[in-house]
Each structure stands twice: as structure tokens, then as C-alpha cells.
Amino acid sequence: MNLVLLFKEDFVDPSTVVLRGRRFEHIKRVHRAGVVDELTIGVANGKIGRGTITRLDDDGVEMRVDLDRDPPPALPLTLVIALPRPKVLNRVIASATSLGVKRLFLINAWRVEKSYWSSPRLADENIRAQAIIGLEQARDTMLPSIETRRFFRRFVEDELPEIARDTMKLVAHPRVDAECPHNIGEAATLVIGPEGGFIDAEIASLERIGFRAVSIGARILRVETAVAALIARLY
Amino acid sequence: MNLVLLFKEDFVDPSTVVLRGRRFEHIKRVHRAGVVDELTIGVANGKIGRGTITRLDDDGVEMRVDLDRDPPPALPLTLVIALPRPKVLNRVIASATSLGVKRLFLINAWRVEKSYWSSPRLADENIRAQAIIGLEQARDTMLPSIETRRFFRRFVEDELPEIARDTMKLVAHPRVDAECPHNIGEAATLVIGPEGGFIDAEIASLERIGFRAVSIGARILRVETAVAALIARLY
Numbered sequence: 174m175n176l177v178l179l180f181k182e183d184f185v186d187p188s189t190v191v192l193r194g195r196r197f198e199h200i201k202r203v204h205r206a207g208v209v210d211e212l213t214i215g216v217a218n219g220k221i222g223r224g225t226i227t228r229l230d231d232d233g234v235e236m237r238v239d240l241d242r243d244p245p246p247a248l249p250l251t252l253v254i255a256l257p258r259p260k261v262l263n264r265v266i267a268s269a270t271s272l273g274v275k276r277l278f279l280i281n282a283w284r285v286e287k288s289y290w291s292s293p294r295l296a297d298e299n300i301r302a303q304a305i306i307g308l309e310q311a312r313d314t315m316l317p318s319i320e321t322r323r324f325f326r327r328f329v330e331d332e333l334p335e336i337a338r339d340t341m342k343l344v345a346h347p348r349v350d351a352e353c354p355h356n357i358g359e360a361a362t363l364v365i366g367p368e369g370g371f372i373d374a375e376i377a378s379l380e381r382i383g384f385r386a387v388s389i390g391a392r393i394l395r396v397e398t399a400v401a402a403l404i405a406r407l408y
Numbered sequence: 409m410n411l412v413l414l415f416k417e418d419f420v421d422p423s424t425v426v427l428r429g430r431r432f433e434h435i436k437r438v439h440r441a442g443v444v445d446e447l448t449i450g451v452a453n454g455k456i457g458r459g460t461i462t463r464l465d466d467d468g469v470e471m472r473v474d475l476d477r478d479p480p481p482a483l484p485l486t487l488v489i490a491l492p493r494p495k496v497l498n499r500v501i502a503s504a505t506s507l508g509v510k511r512l513f514l515i516n517a518w519r520v521e522k523s524y525w526s527s528p529r530l531a532d533e534n535i536r537a538q539a540i541i542g543l544e545q546a547r548d549t550m551l552p553s554i555e556t557r558r559f560f561r562r563f564v565e566d567e568l569p570e571i572a573r574d575t576m577k578l579v580a581h582p583r584v585d586a587e588c589p590h591n592i593g594e595a596a597t598l599v600i601g602p603e604g605g606f607i608d609a610e611i612a613s614l615e616r617i618g619f620r621a622v623s624i625g626a627r628i629l630r631v632e633t634a635v636a637a638l639i640a641r642l643y
Contacts, residue, residue, distance in 0.1 A: 175628045245625065245626040245627055268630070268633050271627060271628075271629055271630065271633060272627065272629070272633065272637070273627060310628060310629070310630060311627035311628055311629065312626070312627065312628055313627065355590045355591045355641075356590045356591075389640065390480065391480040391547070392480055392506060392507065392508060392546035392547065392548065393410045393506075393545060393546055393547055394506055394507070394545070394546065394636075395503070395506065395545060397632075397633075397636075398503050398506060398507065398632075398636045401629075401632075401633045401636035401637045401640070402507070402636045402637065402639065402640035403640070404637065405624065405636070405637035405638070405640040405641045406590075406640045406641060
């Protein structure tokens, strides 16, 4: 937790928060902070600054809050990922959020196992919790929008053209010769397939609406590694 | 396991292997493979090809092995990472290996907690096992060299100048203005600090032997995300 993310309901007056639960435990046990210590804090969807601890007991921690700067800039990237297996979903969300992604769609694909869609990790509260972990890691405050889409074709044909309008349209695919561009300096929409890749018909659907299949080499990467690698290459 | 990595001791004759244990269980339960199925295989530090299953029972799996191509090219990068917390060490090793790193040093630094050095995860067998997971993921066969160094200063002054000779020398550091270069097309030695970063004296030691401190932005990334992001940016 490189930043303690604060929400409206944490404020007891305009410049004071009281935290209990996970953030309080972390401040006490990991930061081992005490009265008068300062922590980097930020308000959800707002500014960043300092929290000075004014009280800390068994019940919770009280901080005086001083906000003075903007969060880091968002990435001009919409990320569309075939739903990964539940075991890695949390890491993918936290990692994409830490890298500055503000719009993420988790979609179905032929090679996404049906059972993944019934994972409790897809609950809104879990998705939000993982995004918060990513923001706290990267010292960001701007919550991403994360949505799921169970129908590949309907999403690609009916929604994606509008979502990707006026952006560079890329689909990461291991079996193509075109190299993923470096340092593009413009907005992009990046689609990443499931383990095993998209099937040809899915790539064709994406190509029909203007997506270009690009590769980052012969190596097959885990989805969380691929997400970080692709984003770092593009920006 | 996108590739089943084979070792000398698996061969019962020059073109036949018998596997038991982890790889056998994975082939049976995850690949759900049976007789006559083909799997991508590779020989440790050797070629890649196909294994055709000739027998599979409760005891193990036998394959006829046909090797016909080289593994993907190695990354011309030596990676030096401050020892991460045990919880993430496995992922860092597997991820760096999957990205093609062939020489990795895990070193001490002021902000590396002493207790990390007594983690059982630092045992040679575990480090090797994690590297194998990375190779299997990326369909590579070339085992990386992974070494630990408990003394920062001795390593940086006595060994690193020779290790990094004739390569671009970079240290990733969050609090500098210089941007990490893109797509360098040459060999490099990249040093990555601990959570919380290197202290000034450590950065100064590295700068004295020709390292340049570079940043990938204001966001603080988890070490495994930073490793993937930095490598993808450089190559």
C-alpha cells in the first residue's frame, strides 16, 4: 500500500478521516505507523496528498488529510481481455490498474472455459477490491471502469467499433509476423486473447472491424506478464 | 505447460522418454492426453520438437521424441534484482525466465529485509523449479543462470563492472527524470531495486561504475510487473 485510498464515507469532517478494517490493519502492522507519522493518501477519483496520524488505537486510525496534487496521468488505452482463469484474475486486474488502465473489458472467447464465468471472483466487490489494490500500489486514485461481456460476437460487432473509435486497434496474437509497435504516443484499444489464443474466426471478426493482429515474439507469456509487456511496449 | 521440458535422465533410449511425477500428472490431468496424442517437447539446453505418446498408464507416460527446431532466441540482457519478498520470488523467476532472461542475479540492498535471505524459496532446487516453469510457459529450453549475492557493495564494485562490460547499463529508479529507452537493439544490464527503491548511496555506487538511472513513470509497480514492463520496453 504505497497510497492509502480514501472514500467519502471515511471522512468525519472535511479534513479528517477515520479508518478501520483492512487499511487500518495494514497501517498498524505493515507500515507500523503511529501518531504524527505521515502517510501518502489519496481520495478516490480525486487528489493525492498526506495524511498525518492524529490518533491510533485498537479501534482504528484517525488522520488529518492534506490534499495537494493530481494523481498520475491515465493511460490512453482501453484493454479488452479474454476472461483469464480465476486464479490469475485478481493479479491481472490489480496489475492492469497499477499500470494506469482506466477501461477494461473482460470478455468471452472460444477458448475461455465456461466454468470461469461462475467464479466468485467476478463479483463486483472483488473486482473493485482488486482495482483498489492496483491503485494503492501505483499511487493512483482514479478508479477504472471494469465490465464483463459474456458474448464475444455481440460485443465485437455491436459495441467494440464504438469503444475503439479513433484509436489504434490492436489484437495481440502469438502466431503472426507483424510486430507490436513501440511507443505509439496515441490512444489505443488492445485486445488480448485467452491461454491458447483466439481461434481464427475470432481474429477474423476483429480484423473486420479494423483490428490489426500483432505479436511480441515467439514466447507464450502468462496473461499478467503479457499485459505488462504489451502496455510497456506501447507507451 | 506449453512445452514439456525433458532431461537426460528421462531418456530410456535416444528417441524415447518415460515421465513420472509432476510432468506426468500435468499431461494426464491438464492436457488430458492419451496414446498417439502429440505434445510440444524440448530437451533442456537443446532443441524443440514433438513427443508422441506411445504408452500412458497409472505409472507414467512414454513418448517417442522427434526434435527439429531451435528454442526462441535468448534476450541479450543480464538482470540484477534486489531480492524480492519470498511470496513473489517464484513469480519473478518464472516471469523473467519466460521473457527470455538467461542471466539473473538476486542481490542484497539496504531495503531488502534480512529475513528474506533465510527463505527456503532460495534453495537451488526451488529456483531451478521456478525457472523450469518459466521455460515451459514460453516454450524455451535454455536454462538460465540464477545466482544470489548477499553483499551489495562487494558485488557492485568487484563483479558488476565485468558482468556489465560492453552493455548498456541501466538502473530502474522511480525518482529520476530520465526515461527508460525504448527498443534499444543492443545488449544491456538492468538493475532493479527493492520495494521502496534503492537508497541514494546505492544509486551512487551504480552510477560510479557507469550505470544510468532511468524511470518508467510516476507509478510504483510490483516487481514482477516492473520486470515485464522494463524488458518489453527495452526489446
